[in-house]
Amino acid sequence: MTPPLHLSLAGQAVEALRELVLSGEIPVGERVNEVELAQRLGISRGPLREAIRHLASEGLLVLVPHRGARVPVADADEVRALFELRTALECAAAQLAAQRRTAADVTALHEVVAESRRSLRAGARFPHRLDLAFHRTLLAAARSPQIAEQVRLVQQRVVLLRTTLDEDPSHQHASMDDHDRLVEAVEAGDGGLAAEAMRLHLARVCAQMLAAVTARG
Numbered sequence: 633m634t635p636p637l638h639l640s641l642a643g644q645a646v647e648a649l650r651e652l653v654l655s656g657e658i659p660v661g662e663r664v665n666e667v668e669l670a671q672r673l674g675i676s677r678g679p680l681r682e683a684i685r686h687l688a689s690e691g692l693l694v695l696v697p698h699r700g701a702r703v704p705v706a707d708a709d710e711v712r713a714l715f716e717l718r719t720a721l722e723c724a725a726a727q728l729a730a731q732r733r734t735a736a737d738v739t740a741l742h743e744v745v746a747e748s749r750r751s752l753r754a755g756a757r758f759p760h761r762l763d764l765a766f767h768r769t770l771l772a773a774a775r776s777p778q779i780a781e782q783v784r785l786v787q788q789r790v791v792l793l794r795t796t797l798d799e800d801p802s803h804q805h806a807s808m809d810d811h812d813r814l815v816e817a818v819e820a821g822d823g824g825l826a827a828e829a830m831r832l833h834l835a836r837v838c839a840q841m842l843a844a845v846t847a848r849g
Contacts, residue, residue: 656795
């Protein structure tokens, strides 16, 4: 059944607004200008307001009474909280992926790792979309849609935080190495090793982001 038009428009508005927030086009700390944004997206303010409420429920926007919505600014405490949750979820997912992976899953993991390295060697900025693609591929191998959805919500808040931080080339290469170790553990079917590789990966990423947030002040 075709969804009602207003729901379809709201869904399109959610995805368009999410992209503007996660890409940094609406900067962290900035208020969402509903009039300007509705004109830019070519929609009325009704679907836009539905989209704003939806993204607020995901933590990508903050609703301020009588002042509209703004993109939140993360502090060190929030970084720690996000990575505590992400570690619990993704370590479990890595273990399940090692137990449930198929040959096709392993091939897909190798492909996204190879594409990430090609992009990095070509001098591209660390490919966050490919980073997310790697984690999505790992989650697909885990075959736990509930975990995957919760990880998606946490990951996009980490991506939002990254829009305010400078890139660190040494961190970029270390992440590629972490991904290699994860793929090796999953391919070997070693759930314990996969979970530990994920824990070490996320601990390093968390430490790097905490240092960057602290330096930013």
